[in-house]
Structure formats: structure tokens, C-alpha cells
Amino acid sequence: MRIKKILVVDDSPTDRYLLADILIKKGFEVDTADDGDVALNKMRLSEPQLILMDIVMPGKNGFQITRQIARDPDLKHIPVMICSIKGQETDRIWALSQGACDYIVKPVNADELVAKIAALAQ
Template identity: 70%
Template sequence: MRIRKILVVDDSPTDRYMLSDILQRHGFQVATAADGDDALRKIHYDKPELVLMDVVMPGKNGFQLTRQITRDPANQGLSIMMCSIKGQEADRVWALCQGACDYIVKPVNPAELLSKIGAIC
């Protein structure tokens, strides 16, 4: 399956803009959410194929939200890639344990991001 629709979830307006810009310039349809509640609504109504999820956010953090999303049968087939400034190996491993398919560290290298998206089946 080729990814076309991506939801960027990040509490930083700057990061949302930068990630959206990279993705839109490469032909992706992008929606954004500033927090977990907004993300859950957009997942339900917009049906993205990939969620690019920050870790550190107010309310539910990205790990908690990823766990909630991936355990809901209604979201079967939805991929989540964590995107965070937290660059420790333990963060990457914990993200994968919560149900994320991959992890990328900010600041994002556009070529690496696009390569990781392209590898998602």
C-alpha cells in the first residue's frame, strides 16, 4: 500500500508546518492536529494511512496516544511513526513496544523521513 494521507500530530506549530511542508511538496495529502483529542477526531473522520506522532505533548503524550490508537480495532491498518526530539534508543524501543512502526528524531532529515515512509507497507 502506498501512503497518501498523513496526519501530523505535534503541539509545536513550527514543527507541524515544517513536517507538513516537506510532505506536501512530495505529493502527500496532509492534515494536522495539535493534541491527542484533535488527533483522535481526525483519525476517525479523515482516515489517514499514516500518523506522524510527536512524543512530548500536553495531555496524553505520544506514547500513550499510540498505544490507544493501535489497540483500537477500528484503526487496524493505520501506521504510526513517532517523530520526536527524544533521541535515546530506549525512546525508540518504547515507541515500537507501544505499536509504532518506526521512529525518527527531530530535526527531521527530509530524505530520511521520505525513505521511512516509503518503507511502510
């Protein structure tokens, strides 16, 4: 399955813009959400094929939302890639244990991001 539709979830307008810009230039359809609850609503309405999820956000953090997605029968088929400034190995391991399929550290390298997305589609 080729991934075309991506939902970027990040409370930072700058990070949302930068990620969306990279993805749009690479031919992806991009929607954004500034928190986890908005993201959950958008997932149900637009059915993205991938979620790029920040960790540090007000309200529910990215780990909590990822866990909620992984446990929801209607959403668990959507892969979640954590995209965070938190670069510790323990953060990556915790993200994967919450249901994330991959982890990328900001600032994001565009080629690395696209390669990780392509690897998910195989």
C-alpha cells in the same frame, strides 16, 4: 499500498508546519492535529494512511495515543511513526513496544522521512 494521506500530530506549530511543508512538497496530502484527542477524532473522520506522532505533548503524550490507536479495532490498521526530539534508544524501543511502526528524530531529514514512508508501503 502507496501512502498518500498523512496526519501530523505535534503540539508545536513550527514543527507541524515544517513536517507538513516537507510532505506536501513530496506530494502527500497532509492534515494536522495539535494534540492526541484532536488526532483521534481526525483519524476517525479522514482515515489517514499514516500518523506522524510527536511524544511530548500536553494532555496525553504520544506514547499513550499510540498505545490507544494500537488497541482500537477501528484504528489499529493505521501505522504510527513517532517523530520526536527524544533521540535515546530507550525512547525508540518504548515507542515500538507501544505500537509504533518506526521512529525518526527531529530535526527531520526530508529524504530519510520519505524513505521511511516508502518502506512502510512495501
